[in-house]
Amino acid sequence: MLDIKITKTTNPKPLPTEDNPLVFGTIFTDHMYVMEYTKGQGWHDPEIMPYQPISLDPSAMVFHYGQEMFEGLKAYKTEDGRILLFRPDKNIERANNSNKRLEIPKIPEDDFLNAIKTLVKVDAAWIPTKPGTSLYIRPFVIATDPFLGVRPSDTYKFIIILSPVGAYYPEGLNPVKIWIEDEYVRAVRGGIGEAKTGGNYVASLAAQIKAHDEGYSQVLWLDGVERKYIEEVGAMNIFFKINGTVVTPMLNGSILPGVTRNTCIQLCKEWGLPVEERRISVDELVEAAKNGTLEEVWGSGTAAVISPVGHLRYENDVFQIADGGIGEVSQKLYDTVTGIQLGKLEDKHGWTVEVK
Amino acid sequence: MLDIKITKTTNPKPLPTEDNPLVFGTIFTDHMYVMEYTKGQGWHDPEIMPYQPISLDPSAMVFHYGQEMFEGLKAYKTEDGRILLFRPDKNIERANNSNKRLEIPKIPEDDFLNAIKTLVKVDAAWIPTKPGTSLYIRPFVIATDPFLGVRPSDTYKFIIILSPVGAYYPEGLNPVKIWIEDEYVRAVRGGIGEAKTGGNYVASLAAQIKAHDEGYSQVLWLDGVERKYIEEVGAMNIFFKINGTVVTPMLNGSILPGVTRNTCIQLCKEWGLPVEERRISVDELVEAAKNGTLEEVWGSGTAAVISPVGHLRYENDVFQIADGGIGEVSQKLYDTVTGIQLGKLEDKHGWTVEVK
Ligand SMILES: Cc1ncc(COP(=O)(O)O)c(C=O)c1O
Ligand SMILES: Cc1ncc(COP(=O)(O)O)c(C=O)c1O
Secondary structure, eight states, X not given: OOOOEEOOOSSOOOOOOTTSOOOTTOOOOSEEEEEEEETTTEEEEEEEEEOOOEEEOTTBTHHHHOOEEEOOEEEEEOTTSOEEEEOHHHHHHHHHHHHHHTTOOOOOHHHHHHHHHHHHHHTGGGOOXXXXXXXXXXXXXXXXXXXXXXXXXXXXXXXXXXXXXXXXXXXXXXXXXXXXXXXXXXXXXXXXXTSOOHHHHHTTHHHHHHHHHTTOSEEEEEOTTTSOBEEEETTBEEEEEETTEEEEEOOOSSSOOOHHHHHHHHHHHHTTOOEEEEOOBHHHHHHHHHHTOEEEEEXXXXXXXXXXXXXXXXXXXXXEOTTSSOOHHHHHHHHHHHHHHTTSSOOTTOOEEEEO | OOOOEEOOOSSOOOOOOTTSOOOTTOOOOSEEEEEEEETTTXXXXXXXEEOOOEEEOTTBTHHHHOOEEEOOEEXXXXXXXXXXXXXXXXHHHHHHHHHHHTTOXXXXXXXXXXXXXXXXXXXXXXXXXXXXXXXXXXXXXXXXXXXXXXXXXXXXXXXXXXXXXXOSSTTTTSOEEEEEOSSOOOOOTTSSTTSOOHXXXXXTHHHXXXXXXXXXXXXXXXXXXXXXXXXXXXXXXXXXXXXXXXXXXOOOSXXXXXXXXXXXXXXXXXXXXXXXXXXXXXXXXXXXXXXXXXXXXEEEETTTEEEEEXXXXXXXXXXXXXXXXXXXXXXXXXXXXXXXXXXXXXXXXXXXXXXX
């Protein structure tokens, strides 16, 4: 494992005050982590330094050819002052799966975890403690060769930044309204949908704006081939409880394998709920909504943890899910996951990793 | 139209010497153009400045969510010393179509053209004159909000850089070998395939490497839905001459509407060749290759202009196109297009725009 050189800021920023709401993704801490990759040499010279601008040649490949990967996870401070990460191994594994699809060199797992832990420790004072808040961790890789032409870059920067955050959706745990998109497509089998990379997100913007204009906060994507099977939400995986069974789209290569998705599946199974990972068509969903067997819908993701869905719109039909409120399983998942994350509930699965 | 502030370098770089080959996309001129966008204010403060690094917050949205657009066109110096651009209006139109799909604000056409002309004039000494060389012009837009979360950015930079270039493919006008990809997918209907944006290119890398490893220089993509219909090559559109008819895939939303494609279609029609823009299946192609009616194949793109294709591989079959050499129409298109670009042939269509 590489030694991280640490240079602390001599000019710390004021910490956000407890009474200001932490708008997601707008405040950054005092330090950042940077490691360079050079072909032939590999990853080298990891460094924690004062948070500062990145300076790149205007021909840097990331600006032109989209070779970029990111991850998102969170650190929490427990009531007794310990710092916990939630399943960082899962994010590191997914990061390297994304890297592989994007022809970005693999990052050694131990250096990756050490980077997160060391940076979080340096900026530990920034971890907020109000209910619903946490320290969002954003590792990302960008291609830096100053070169025009389509090929993988020979140089990269792996960077981690930290942001104290509150709720991702203004709704908080209140149910969101979701728009099922049948025109635009986010990703397709054989493409880059299962990688966490910019191209998938820019592809989602047009539909997101269309949905917002119609009063819907999120888009639910259909598959790119038949535009018939449910995939996922903009930044969440999706779950349905139909007639007592928890159903979620199977990992088919075009949806992101969410860490929270995996957590939800495990918990539901332990609670004795039947869980099915399979293809689910929008027709099946509409039918279930119509005949009253669609009992609950929720999204799962690091940013929002669990986001109950109150309404679905498909083409010209709007469906209210049950009474439009927070479902029982959604609430139990939210309480359990955040309970474990905050160290309030016993961590039977060894999901939390303490930063010492 | 906005006035461009011009600050010239006090430290000019040496011009590349005529005897060094100009490796595509590796050398940049002395100046760059930058214009900023701010929500509420629009595009403002265009400036030509010494070529220099761009400094961005590590949370700048372009690094995370792929909101980036680029274009590519060329400037040529004629034998009598005039500077010509080739169909810049087409690139500007396409740039704004890409911007629309990517939720990037539209760039006023007159400011765009003025930016290109003014920058090319400032760095006119960098336009190479050896046969096969030109000045490649790379306009691009990046999202710059320091923000984590999926939405369009409120701020952007529009930048233009210039690179004196030689041949894009090491092969030059020699026929390339092309790999028809049936596993990976570059883009799909409803996605961002017809926009010129990084996400489409990073998606192409894995197949490109696979093809290279097998000795093929380019990938020919199939459609994302049925993986059956021909789309385009990594950085070119594709043409087939089958039994006397020129056939090219129709613009279906998932392929890039190439400027050179449009030029080829117009010229072929004027030469009395029947031209069809339509769906063409890989089966039809294989059949034509087998029964000897596949007379010519070429790619069209700004970087290579015309790139004859000598061999196609699909699954385990390799097809040689005619005698594997440069076809008649390919050669005539290359000579005509470069002749017009270099001011050697009469420009009947008003395709060239002089930089005065
Ligand atoms: C497209 C997409 N799907 C699903 C998720 C949920 O994944 P996770 O639970 O790992 O945060 C995210 C967010 O990370 C996402 O961006
Ligand atoms: C994917 C793709 N297709 C086609 C082309 C050809 O377009 P044009 O002729 O405008 O250069 C390019 C290159 O610009 C490209 O990147």
